[in-house]
Amino acid sequence: MLTASWIPPTGEQLAVIDACTAGGNVVVEAGAGTGKTSTLLMAAIAMDGKRGIYLAYNRTTAQAARKVFPASVTCVTAHALAYRAGGYRYDHRLPGRAQRMPSWGVASVLGIGQDLPLGKDLVLTRAHLARIVMATVERFCHSDSPVIGAAHVPGVRGLDADSFAELTWQVVPMARLAWADIRVPDGRLPFKHDHYLKLWQLNGPTIPAAFVMFDEAQDANPVTAAIVQNQHDAQQIIVGDSCQAIYGWRGAQDTLPGWPCDQRLRLRQSFRFGEQVAAEANKWLDTLDAAYRLAGLPTIPSTIGTVSDPEVIICRTNAEAFEQARAAQLAGRRAAFGGGTLELKQLAEAALDLNTTGRTGYAELAAFRRWGQVRDYVRTDAAGADLAAGVRLIDKHGAAAILAMIDQLSGTKTAQVIAITAHAAKGHEWERVRIAADFREPSARGPVPRSEAMLAYVAVTRARIRLDRSGLAWIDTHPPVTAKKEPAMKTRKPDPDDEPTVVKDLISSPYAGGRAQAESGCRIIASEYDAWSAISTMPGDHPKVTQLGQVWHSIRNRDLGDDPGPAGVRYRMLSHAAAALAAVPDLAKQPAERAALEKLAGHARIHSGRLHATAEQMFLRSRKSGPYTGNQAEARSGSRIIEDDYRAWSRTPTASRVARDSALSTHDKRIRETWDQIRSRGLADGPSAAADRYQDLAATAAALADAFTPALPSADLPVLLNLANHSAKHAIRLRATADVLMAEAPAADQTVQAVARQFEVPPGTSTSARSSDGQEGGVSSRRLTRARRSSQARAERER
């Protein structure tokens, strides 16, 4: 509770006040009830009217602070500042004012048209994928990162490391697209308060104040902490308690221990309770292995024991809090539900409406037509988690009964008893407190999870005079094991070290989002290359390190400036060079480095495949994929390019090595045989048969490129890939030419021989000659269009 006490400051408080007036950045670790607000208030007054900001954790705290702080100090939340700075532009899209959008709607907006197969037998539905994308955006908004990256993708139960890598690869670009929509004022995706806070942080805001007092820093999201830490022109006064960091589950990080500062001080003398409650609190501080212990105020006669008429019942869950309020009400006491009843009331009314009319006036649920849909939404959609407790209560008691109960509940100011969760109770204090029984002892009598120990510490330190600790009494008999440290978020944070070793399946879908999306792929590869560089133990002059460095240099020089095709070839080289280095025996004892290289190789391969698919799609859509309008003369020039490619390949020392390599010689033999066919037949038997041969050559060259062993030099891979790519394109154009000729031939002459004869035009025909019927080189523009469409359709089918 925010109160201003005018008791003479203790030595600890004086030290804080002196540090604040001295002007440096100060971090204060303040135990429960140690008068941190009074201390901050005294410091603000001592700072002689300087203009300051008191940054509160939530609106209630900010409102309470406004009543006690001097006018020179503005008491606000970070969200309020962000809202004023530009968040108001999104007013119409904020929760409560816009319809809730189910995940299938999000999938439609994002253009997620297909389910995503992962691994051998797992398929993520479009809706599930959309949920993961939006969860990724949420995690990004809680973070201090400038862009969405792989670390923001939440873990998914049941996915192995390889599948998770594939998922990450798909989700990050989609999340970036989603964020691009969200940040536009008239975007279509759901907009949340955290979104405008993130937008504000990305703009690098300056808070116009001489000092910023940042309260409850242990529960700040990194995004808020980053805003405060960037206030280089303002004095930073950071206050909090690492033992009350109870919002880690939703992305908060305790930034207190690492906050850069000039002085770090503690407040341990509690003014809220006496020695017995302090002793009870210290049991939990022991469990948390905290750096301090509380001292109770001897003048407060706090006791521990049964409380028959508690002012407040602190519960672990909302459901229990509602049950306690209901029970108290049935027992004839004026009871209040500390979690707030407005939302529950609206939800119950919506349930009644949906069950009876299939419509609800509750704007947030306007998209639903049955209560069952809301139930499914809450059960399966992370975005609906905030409604889960309410939905469970309605399902248990019935909507009508809930509404009746709510009508009979009192407000917190007039209630004789308030039932409240520990989360909601934080920051408050009462004379008589009872702890409910839903704080469960760990079943295996193992260590108490750290988050649960912190909640217990918060719960027991709310009492001033009398504490009924029955719901947490098990701590006396629980084995004295330090609370287990756990990840900040419940969802799995991807660990770079446990990500995939080799990505098995090449994802060959083109970058539908164009270059902007492809750039994000490049960014992932760059970060992985940097990650490997940071831990590399290999000598810089090792041939495979040099090779990888050279390939990387070529990528860094060009980025995606070229066509996606050549860019794809460069990333394919990178994949090979990284895999080749990973295969070096010296790295057997460096599993982390090897894993980093294998990850780089896998992702570079996927990126290469997607760039190749993008280039192929562009080719098929362009005029370049149409028939050879100059008939055989132009087609021959295409063949000459392939001939040059083949000669270039066969001249490389690698081609000779491949011929001698028992594992690769089969590929080499097939390429030679195919080439012999091409050389002996040329285009003589018509474009269709020639197209088949060039298609074979493309396939055999691609197969050899796939089989390129780590021992072979990456530098020769592009030669082979060029042969494969050019052959494939040549085949497409030859087929298009054959289609045109076939369409023009009389029905009776539609034989391969007839087509071949037509294809062989008399020498001297100009490739640019335009005939009287509008034909160009013997092929009309209408036929060109038809042929291009036909070739595109065929190539799409084949692909």
Next chain:
Amino acid sequence: MTIPDDRIITVPVLRQALGLPAERPDGVRDLLAVPCGLGDSVPPRDAWRLALGDWPEIWHQSPGTGPVFLVMLEGAASPYFVATVEEILPGRWGSDPESPPDRRVVPVRGTDYAATAKLAGCRVQTDLTFGWDDVGERYAFL
């Protein structure tokens, strides 16, 4: 930096003529190049919108890593000729958060950079191609 009499320059020479290091440092994309067809009129200077995705945000966060010059190269394919050089205001990268990722604003100053006078018409030796589909996607970092 002296421009050769034949007015054929390499990318390192172009960079040095603009006061940039001859070779682009790691992680730095300080020279942005866009192509235009031979004889095309130079587009309005306040309308540079490219498919930069979220590069502008990154460059806003790390001002030293983003483009400071935009060079317009004339030609459908190599050889390219320098058409104009514009100065970019690095502090204004990311000032268009509402733009879609494929239409991010390049915050140019709006006047030809002084070096344009000596660089315009120079032939740039590079095998670079600009093969992306959309006009806004055709750019490169030199």
